[in-house]
Each structure stands twice: as structure tokens, then as C-alpha cells.
Amino acid sequence: MTAQHIFTGRLKTPFHPRITELDSLNTWHNWAGYSSAEALYCEDMEYFAIRNSTGVFDITPMTKYRITGPDALNYLDRLVTRDMKKIKPGRVAYAVWCDDQGQVMDDGTIFHLREGEYRLCSQERHFAWLKAASIGFDVTLKEETADVAALAVQGPTSYSILKNMGVRGLEELKPFGLIHNEFLGSELMISRTGFTGDLGYELWISPDKALELWDALFEAGKEYGIRAIGTHALGLARKEAAYLAPFEDFLPAETTVRTGRTRSPLELGLDWLVDFSKENFNGRKALLKEKENGSQWNLVKLDIEGNKTADHSYIYAHEKNNKSEIGFITSAAWSPICKQNIALGTVRSPHGKPGDTLWVEIYYQREMHWNRVMAEASIVDKPFWFPARRGKTPPDPF
């Protein structure tokens, strides 16, 4: 006997039937209540699809909120640190939002779908916060995660694939732009966005057209090396692009208990997203103070010698003095495309200036026994992977 009236399982995205067909590893994890594949057949092959052809990743579980109403712009402008007045219809903004103390709650993307109509996407759920933020503003908030199916289509051949599928207007679509097409009588939204730091797009459609979209996409991509991918491949790509992941590179402020475990946008290298010329935004007062007095932490992008991944390592200012621990690694990987041992980390001020050298204590296991190396790490300024094709409009066809 099954208790049908109590829903306890994980949700399946509308693409689930197609993904399971391609999946041979059967490793799933929970992403915001949905089943999401970690890898489908081979992590490495999936990763190389992103960098050499095209990888397709199901982003339906990404939390989506629709924000409309006369005050939508003012509302968002107060919510996030960057100036939303500059984000015109048809544009997308990467943004962070903070609590009253100027500590990052999450980052996400805000799509200006049409005049005065926005979609906010983030990894974590934030409805209670968005609702609290709406007090005194004439806006309508709608949680629409399940109402929109979405795919990330990322990689050098993605442009050609979408053109082959019949998407119109792609030639003029710049990074962080969005367009609307029609697909089998439904609206298909295409944005030039993604989490891979490469040429790529995201497709947004009503769930009842999801499978048809998948089929059309894979049909169009047959000759272009299209492959479905899982979160592990994507996770590696995002580290190469030096994108932040909540719960790895920062903790959403509302989920932390201990003081000092949160980070401000300034401490995460996101100064460029904080616009102090705005009259007000949440956390402004605290951040202004931080700007005057100096931040406690700095985010660093590290290029580390050797090939031992520096997961969870302590960071030191000097090689010999282990007492001078100044921070730790939050994300690390061996980057196949850059052939670099890369990492993101958090270090105490004043450390963390690009060009400086730090030391990373790496523990690694070889046949059960542990080894330790002190590896030299240089702080780099730019993302590890930043290909020219990512910004080129129109992109080169294949």
C-alpha cells in the first residue's frame, strides 16, 4: 500500500525521460527538491563536450521568480547591489543581494524579460526574503520554478546548433542578452547566459513543450557533438570560469549561525557589482562602512604549482611558517583545458593582491598513506578560462 496523498519523493524535471534514456551511471543528487544527474556516462567526456563541442545541462531546478508590477524596477534596485536601471528590457544582469548587514545572501541572474517584467534566478530559494523585501512596494511575486523548463546549451558549437534548430535573431544576441522566439506555438526564450564561462545559451520554455524542445535540439546538434551533461562537468567548468557557488565559496547569510562566517560582496571580489552611487540598496550602509574601514577577507583566484588538487587546503603567507595561516581554499580543481592547478580561496586582508605569492598546504593520499606538500600559488586577476568566443557577436559558426 502506498500513501499517495503524502508526497515525499523528489521531483522530476520535464526532461527527465530523455536524461534517463542517456544515463548509464545512475548517480543523482537533490537540487532544490529535484533529481539532478551528477554524471550520465563519463564526467570527463561530458566536460570536454562543454569546451570542445556542446554540453546540454538541465537547469529546470534553478529557482525562478517572476517579478512584475509598477514598482518592479524600484523593488529590484533596492534588493540587489547593482544599478538595475541600467538593465534594459532584453538584458540580463548577474547580481548579488545582501542582508541588512551587507552580507551576501545569494547571487543570481535577473532577466529583464519585457518592460517592467523580470525573472530572478538563483540556486537557493528566497521567497520569504523576496516577500519581506516587497513590503511597501507595488509588486507581484510569483514562484515559477515548476512553470518553466530550462536547458543550458554551452560550448563552441552551441551557436551553430541553435541556428540549425531554427532560432532567429541569434546573430545580434550579445552576451547577457535575451530574445524571444516561437517554438511549436509556445514562447521560447533564448538568453546568452550560462555557468561555464564559454560561448553558450540558455533556453526557457513551457514544460509541456520540454521534450519536443529537447528532441529538436539534439536533432539539430547531431553533427555538432551535442551531449547531455551532469553537474560534475558543469562544476568543473564553473571553477575554470571562476564563478562562485553558494555553500562552497560563500555561505548564504541567512543559513549561517556563527558570526564571521558570512561574506560581503566586497570580500567576494564583487565590488564591480556594488553601486554606491545608488541612493539605497539593502546592506548599503554596512557596505559603505566596510569600504571605509576595509574588508576582513578577500577572495583569491589561485594558480597553484604541481598537479595535486588543493581541496580544502589552508593557505599560508609563507612557505616555512605554518603558524601564519591566512585562509583556506573553497573550490579547487585540475583544469584540463588550462592545464593548470586552479582554486578559489578566501584569505584575510591585507593578503590577496593579484600578483602576490601565497602557499597552499595540500594533503593527498597515495595508496592509503597521506602525503603533504607546500605548493606555491600565485594570485591571478582574470578567470582561468576566458575564451574570445565567449564575447564575440556574432559567434563563429562551425
Added chain:
Amino acid sequence: MTNQYDAIVIGAGHNGMICSALLAKTGKKVLVLEANDQVGGAAITRKFADDFSVSACAHLLFQLQPDVIKDLGIEPDYSKKSMETIVLTEDGNHIRYQGKNISGVNEEDKKNYIEFHNRMIRFSDLLKTYLNKRPPRLGTKNTKDLMTLAKLGFDIRRMGKTEMREFLRLIGMNIYDELDERFVNPYLKGALSTDAVLGTHLGPRSPNTILTYLYRLAGLHGDVSSIQGGMGGLMNQIRSIAEGSGVEIKTNSKVNEISVSNGAVTGVQTEGGEKYLSSTVVSNADPKQTMMNLVGPKHLEIRFTHRIDNIRMRGNASKLHFALNALPKIPGFEDLDYQQRILIAPSEHYVEKAFNHAKYGESSVRPVLEITFPSTTDSSLAPEGKHVMSIVAQYAPYHLKGGWSNESKQQFSDAVKSVLKSHMVNIDQCIISEELLTPADIEQEFNITGGHWHHGEFTLDQFMFVRPVAGSSQYEMPINGLFLCGAGSHPGGGISGACGRNAAQVILQRD
């Protein structure tokens, strides 16, 4: 520039006036802007029928803090000092108490009452010290705050082990349980319950009604008086003290915006479009109105806005005024008895039952009544031989199901009259004219959100460190130069002046 001030105070309630006077005494150029045509806020006397006047909201003085009286040099002109409280019984053998004196109850209750009263006075004295200074901030490093906190701990400890335990036990407790344990006389229990819950959205069985009772006693030990010329008489005196110190007052000037630039106040704007400039704005309006309407959420942080928006402040106390052609007959009453404070609250259950209705958005069928006949000691309020009856009637919830209309108002005033009739058989023949002010009317006429007595419920979660909300308990709002000085700030409502005085001290310390 002539419209430039050292400080602008929004609202001429007693707290606003006291604050402005204390600021002006130091030589500051202070402007007070009052929405209404009269100075005093909820402490005014006004005409409610031809030739009849009454204290429109607050009618009894029992909390005006000695520190305030001293600092301003107020000399209250009492029409009746140290009133007795008479709890009406049907048979005319009424209970009377004043301070620790009590009559009409048995010896056991008398003994227990004295003990109870003494202990409450002791605890209220402790409380009083902390009502008359800014509350310390928790988790602070500020030495002054740490000293206050340490002293609070020390003061509690110094009472001795038994008393300390008793204090900590009682402070969050409901008064019902305490009264039930101590007394047998239901009228006494009803009256003390009433003293604890007047002005709140609480019944005697609600938590922290001992605290509200202690708050009532803090300062004057519950000594109740009335003022010559009604509460407006006191305000006239405070007004002249303020004006004597140089305060400029503009009535009929409703502020509709506190101007903010770059996180700091720059001045205010009135409904009439006048602009006044100052880098210090002090609001006597309630916290919700001040922050949500006058400043506006777009200038505020999200969590802070959320907290302010959630302040519980739905009034339950209504005011009923009757113009009388003669005093009604009350069994067992002598002439002088009409000069006292009279309660109709025949038992603790009666009070709780009256509150039950309010929980569900209904007005009480048998309301709790606090009654005075101010014209018996003050001939300025009614023509010769005629009288005024001033009643605080509870519970008339702000959020009445279906809203307040002429019918629902009639229904409530009928309920009050029906209760009166069981003690004053000829009341109907005495009434010439009447006025009922529900919390909805009080909101409209006195510009108090929810028409709440305290500008925000008086409960432990909105008390001391967290009044009006966490992180802003020291009169300073998160906009530079913006302060609160009204009942919604620490310590709370009632004609006490503590909020206005404490706020002035904080503002002066900042300079």
C-alpha cells in the same frame, strides 16, 4: 534661511513637547509640527457636546515620571489628587483601594493585598530606574550600556535571593495565576486584572500581564489623579514651558514626508507643501507611521522594514463620553465617591471573557469599564449642575470583523450602557449626549496607527532592548539624524514623558 532648524519634532503629543522643551533649553532652535489644530496628542481636552468638554483620550494621570516633572519644572494643577479606586459591586458594598489601603474585602485578602502591593512596589521601583534611561543594547561594547546591564543584574541580585527568584518568576507571568493564588474576592481580582490590561491587547491570562501591571506602578506607585481643565490643562502648562524655552509650534501641519538623502535626514515636508530643513528630525508619531509612511521602505533595510511592519499595535481601548443632566444613582455612593476612579470588572473571569471577543475580532458583549466623573471636581468641563462621564471601555478591537460602522459603534455603546445599567439604574435618563471613540476613530483623529494606547503592544517581545524593534531601541533610527520620541519607543505609553525625556538625552549626548 528661516526654515532651517537645529531640530524638527513631528507631533505635539506630550512626549514630543517634553522632548522639544528639553532640546530648546540647551539653546537649540526647535520646530514642532503638529497635524491637529490642538497641542497634546492623546492628552487633550476638547468639546464633545454643546458646553461639555472632556479629556479626549487619556483622562487619568498616574505615570508622569518624577524626573520629567523635575527637569521641566512642571507643577501639575490637580483637580483631584490621589484618587481612590472603587470597584462596583451589585449590592453597594463596594471595594475600595488606594495605595496599600483597601476595604470591602475579608481580613485574609486584606493581608495578602498589602503583601502583594508592597512586593509590586518594590519591583516597580526597580523597573522605574530603567524606564528613565535609554535601554542598553545587547551584545554591545559600549561602556555605558555595559554598565547599565551590569547594574540591572546587580539590582536584581541585590533584592536578595528570594525576591530575585520571585522577580524572575513573575516578570513573564500572567496576572491571573498570581491573583488566583492570593485572593478570593472576585471583584478585587477583576479590578487588579483591569489595572494590568488597560490599553493592551491582553487578557489577565495573557503572558507578561504582571509586567504591564508593574509598568503602571513604576514612577508614582499607581497614585491616580486628575488634572484641572482635563489632560489638556497639563498640556497647556507643558506647552508654555516649551514655548518659554523658545520652541516654535505650528499646528495644522501634518508631515507627509521625512526627506532622506544619502542615508541621512535633511528635513520634512508637510501636506501643505511646506519644507523645513534640519539634520535632526525627531518623531513623536508612532514607529510604523514614521518609518513606513514618512520615511518609506525604499530608504530602509529589508529586515528592519519587516520588523517595523510586524509591530503589533492594534488598539482595544475605546473612549466613551456622556454629557449628563445629573449624576446617575449608584447604590452605596456618597457625593464624594463620584470623584474617585470607578471600575466595573466584577471578576478576573469577566475581564478574560471580555478579552475573548477581541481575540476573534468582536467587541466585548460585557465590556470592562474605567469610569470618572471629572466634572465633580472641575467645573470648567460642564455647565453648573450638569456632568461629564468619561469612560475607558475595553475591548473594542481595532480590527473589528466587518469594520467599524455606525451600527457596530451603536452596538458597542449599547453594550457599555447595559453594563452601566446594572449599577446605575437611571443612567438612560441622565444622558443628554454621547461620543464614542473606537481605536479606528483614535487612529483617524489622533494619527496613531491602530489607535493603540502604547503606540505598539506592551509585551516582552516589544519591551526594553527590542522596543520598538530589535536593533533600534535607543531612539536612533537607522537613518542618520532620525530619532523617535513617542510612546512606541522605550519605555512605552501613558502620560509619563519618559520617552520624550530619554530621547532628548540621547540626542543631546550625540552633539
